[in-house]
Amino acid sequence: MNLNCVNILKWTEAQLKYTCDVSLTEATPQELHEALGQAVMMAISDNWSRSKKTRMHERKAYYISAEYLIGRLVYSNLFNLGILDEMKKLFAERGVDLAVLEDIEDDALGNGGLGRLAACFLDSAASTNIPLSGYGLRYKFGLFKQSFDGNGSQVEKADDWTKYGDPWSYRRYNHTVKIKFPEHTVLAVPYDVPVIGYGTSNVGTLRLWQCEAEQELDFNAFNDQDYLRALDAKNKAEDITRVLYPNDSTWEGKRLRIKQQYVLSSASLQDMLRTFKLAHGNDLTQFSTYYAVQLNDTHPAMSIPELIRLLMQEGMNFDQAFDVAQKTFSYTNHTVMGEALEKWPLDLMRSVVPEIVDIICQIDAKLKQEHPNLFIIRDNVAHMANLSVYVGSYVNGVAEIHTQILKDDCFKEWYCVYPERFQNKTNGITPRRWIGLCNPELTAMVRELVGGDFLKDLDIIGKLKDHINDETVTRFNAIKRLKKEQLCSVVAKQEGVMLNPDFIFDVQVKRLHEYKRQLLNILAVVDIYFRLKEGRLPDFHPTVYLFGAKSAPGYARAKAIIRYINRVARMINNDPAVADKLKVVFVQNYNCSYAEHIIPAADISEQISPAGTEASGTGNMKLMLNGAVTLGTLDGANVEIAKEAGHENEYIFGHTVEQLRQAEPTYYARGIYDTNADLRRAINTLVDGTVPTDDGQRDLFHSLLDGSGWDKADHYFLLLDYQSYLDAKLQANRDYADRLAFGRKCLSSDRTIRQYASEIWHIKPTQY
Numbered sequence: 001m002n003l004n005c006v007n008i009l010k011w012t013e014a015q016l017k018y019t020c021d022v023s024l025t026e027a028t029p030q031e032l033h034e035a036l037g038q039a040v041m042m043a044i045s046d047n048w049s050r051s052k053k054t055r056m057h058e059r060k061a062y063y064i065s066a067e068y069l070i071g072r073l074v075y076s077n078l079f080n081l082g083i084l085d086e087m088k089k090l091f092a093e094r095g096v097d098l099a100v101l102e103d104i105e106d107d108a109l110g111n112g113g114l115g116r117l118a119a120c121f122l123d124s125a126a127s128t129n130i131p132l133s134g135y136g137l138r139y140k141f142g143l144f145k146q147s148f149d150g151n152g153s154q155v156e157k158a159d160d161w162t163k164y165g166d167p168w169s170y171r172r173y174n175h176t177v178k179i180k181f182p183e184h185t186v187l188a189v190p191y192d193v194p195v196i197g198y199g200t201s202n203v204g205t206l207r208l209w210q211c212e213a214e215q216e217l218d219f220n221a222f223n224d225q226d227y228l229r230a231l232d233a234k235n236k237a238e239d240i241t242r243v244l245y246p247n248d249s250t251w252e253g254k255r256l257r258i259k260q261q262y263v264l265s266s267a268s269l270q271d272m273l274r275t276f277k278l279a280h281g282n283d284l285t286q287f288s289t290y291y292a293v294q295l296n297d298t299h300p301a302m303s304i305p306e307l308i309r310l311l312m313q314e315g316m317n318f319d320q321a322f323d324v325a326q327k328t329f330s331y332t333n334h335t336v337m338g339e340a341l342e343k344w345p346l347d348l349m350r351s352v353v354p355e356i357v358d359i360i361c362q363i364d365a366k367l368k369q370e371h372p373n374l375f376i377i378r379d380n381v382a383h384m385a386n387l388s389v390y391v392g393s394y395v396n397g398v399a400e401i402h403t404q405i406l407k408d409d410c411f412k413e414w415y416c417v418y419p420e421r422f423q424n425k426t427n428g429i430t431p432r433r434w435i436g437l438c439n440p441e442l443t444a445m446v447r448e449l450v451g452g453d454f455l456k457d458l459d460i461i462g463k464l465k466d467h468i469n470d471e472t473v474t475r476f477n478a479i480k481r482l483k484k485e486q487l488c489s490v491v492a493k494q495e496g497v498m499l500n501p502d503f504i505f506d507v508q509v510k511r512l513h514e515y516k517r518q519l520l521n522i523l524a525v526v527d528i529y530f531r532l533k534e535g536r537l538p539d540f541h542p543t544v545y546l547f548g549a550k551s552a553p554g555y556a557r558a559k560a561i562i563r564y565i566n567r568v569a570r571m572i573n574n575d576p577a578v579a580d581k582l583k584v585v586f587v588q589n590y591n592c593s594y595a596e597h598i599i600p601a602a603d604i605s606e607q608i609s610p611a612g613t614e615a616s617g618t619g620n621m622k623l624m625l626n627g628a629v630t631l632g633t634l635d636g637a638n639v640e641i642a643k644e645a646g647h648e649n650e651y652i653f654g655h656t657v658e659q660l661r662q663a664e665p666t667y668y669a670r671g672i673y674d675t676n677a678d679l680r681r682a683i684n685t686l687v688d689g690t691v692p693t694d695d696g697q698r699d700l701f702h703s704l705l706d707g708s709g710w711d712k713a714d715h716y717f718l719l720l721d722y723q724s725y726l727d728a729k730l731q732a733n734r735d736y737a738d739r740l741a742f743g744r745k746c747l748s749s750d751r752t753i754r755q756y757a758s759e760i761w762h763i764k765p766t767q768y
């Protein structure tokens with residue numbers, strides 16, 4: 001794309017002058033970001049409006065997601081436009097270091113993997129010219145900001161991400177829609193974010209809905225000096241999109257949550273019906289010919305009854321509307337854990353969206369007539385996943401093993417009746433952000449070796465294996481060392497901890513959850529610590545164990561794990577006996593931008609969930625793409641990565657799904673505790689005072705060894721997998737000498753999007 005960088009610089013200067021009356025060098029990072037963002041928006045405006053008009057009359061895909069974990073847009077937008085280096089140079093000539101934009105906070109409208117996947121997909125669709133638009137919610141407060149107090153406890157702070165403005169979206173008030181609830185009608189106002197493709201002039205759109213009141217101010221109430229009541233309607237409307245639910249597995253705060261989901265569903269579908277009529281006229285029976293809608297998990301599943309409701313309002317009967325909905329929607333499942341599958345009590349739902357409940361009941365009646373053994377409603381509870389399987393064209397899992405579990409377990413009865421609906425679409429990541437942008441040094445080396453632009457076609461990275469020799473390994477190691485040095489200065493600044501780049505960087509970064517087994521990792525670290533002090537690990541290569549993770553604010557056990565890791569870190573880091581061997585650091589506020597610093601510096605990637613619990617994982621892909629070796633279980637996409645990379649380049653440990661199934665009925669965690677003295681010593685630090693602990697760690701101790709009531713002991717098999725984990729961890733440490741293990745298999749979201757486009761949405765890329 002031929003963008004004029006000098007113009008962008010000039011426009012930035014002009015914006016700064018007339019909006020803040022400052023020069024380039026006087027501007028704060030926030031002012032500079034705002035002005036530069038506006039200048040780039042101007043520069044891409046022609047391409048954006050042309051992209052919107054292209055193929056208006058053809059079939060397109062729409063991605064509805066309650067979450068988009070976008071990260072920081074300024075660098076990735078300049079990168080995708082191919083002007084990042086040029087702009088850095090131009091600004092430097094004017095005395096401005098664009099690195100100051102590292103102060104700009106992330107757009108964190110998502111919790112973790114699911115939201116990041118949505119963001120990667122938009123990037124991939126734009127970059128491969130697939131006509132895909134995103135719909136989401138513009139939460140006023142994104143995922144909370146995390147810090148640790150002197151106790152090592154997580155402290156949450158609201159994330160007011162638009163405080164300094166939001167240069168990357170346009171408010172499109174004229175496309176506002178109304179959303180009706182029994183107690184009030186609210187406005188959903190769209191904000192459009194451009195999705196700038198890489199190596200193309202295509203610009204996609206992410207449309208985010210923000211709730212507002214029809215009448216901001218009750219004038220009469222204000223006149224009566226009842227100021228609270230005067231703003232009542234405004235607050236009640238704005239509450240709906242005020243916060244992202246900071247919990248990525250179970251959904252609380254139920255009424256508000258239902259309202260959010262309904263706004264997302266209804267606003268997006270009303271918008272689609274409007275554009276359908278513009279392009280194709282009023283024959284809505286043709287809707288599914290032109291609109292393929294993907295539901296990112298069940299959070300937007302109310303879209304299904306909402307479309308039926310809207311079509312019936314336009315004069316269709318139920319069966320016709322059902323038929324259109326079935327052809328329109330497909331559903332991506334992201335979890336096999338029963339407690340995380342969305343279920344809504346009908347009474348609760350009826351109090352918020354009564355008409356939607358009526359339609360769900362009709363759908364359920366139709367299902368039970370056709371297949372008496374299947375259900376959507378049972379015991380007055382609506383099962384949103386079942387609704388999505390029934391009224392949809394396809395349902396997909398996000399890794400081969402995960403899709404298999406869906407067929408064998410979760411949706412077994414459904415798979416019997418509708419085998420043709422089940423597909424696999426293994427997740428992927430955008431290589432632009434996850435190597436191109438965050439690791440330009442490695443990108444340059446790979447480009448030189450494989451020729452061509454692997455950021456457009458990640459398959460060609462496979463050619464790397466023909467170039468692995470002493471010289472390339474040396475170069476790779478030098479780059480890894482440089483990325484560690486860079487991370488060390490970030491960690492020094494953010495955490496006040498000094499790390500040594502000569503250490504191995506063993507990294508576990510992801511949401512904090514019992515199933516992700518951060519506790520297994522830290523118990524092994526404690527064990528290694530004691531062994532080092534006893535001189536039992538003479539050849540141990542010095543290692544920093546780095547953690548990054550946020551816990552859902554109400555998830556007590558996850559928070560107890562955070563406190564424990566922080567207190568273990570303090571104990572180890574203050575012990576001079578291991579100072580040259582061991583460091584533990586838990587970074588605060590792990591988010592996309594932090595990930596972009598950590599991942600290129602990682603040597604070892606910890607992906608240690610028990611087999612059958614992590615649907616896919618995408619952190620594993622980002623780390624592998626940057627040349628970290630995986631220390632992992634045969635779970636999620638690890639299975640496919642390991643198959644391709646070869647077990648000699650991976651450290652695979654632990655029980656398989658099949659082995660866990662067999663072990664489970666007679667599993668006795670305490671038996672392992674009683675016989676493994678080293679493990680016992682590590683676990684005892686949860687309660688014996690070696691590490692300062694509290695009731696939270698005591699609860700962890702009992703949850704591992706005793707369980708409570710219906711909660712079985714060691715639900716996630718930490719003790720069962722412990723020995724093979726420790727062996728693999730120490731083996732990886734010993735092998736850290738010479739190796740180059742990146743690039744064998746990289747799972748690109750371009751490939752994933754191509755597969756969705758051809759196998760689910762049935763659309764082709766546009767030629768430019």
Ligand SMILES: *Cc1c(COP(=O)(O)O)cnc(C)c1O
Pocket residue numbers: 069111112113116509510511590591592595616617618619620622
């Ligand atoms: C990729 C990513 C995740 C998902 O990590 P998993 O290891 O797949 O759970 C979560 N948070 C952020 C910020 C990410 O970039």
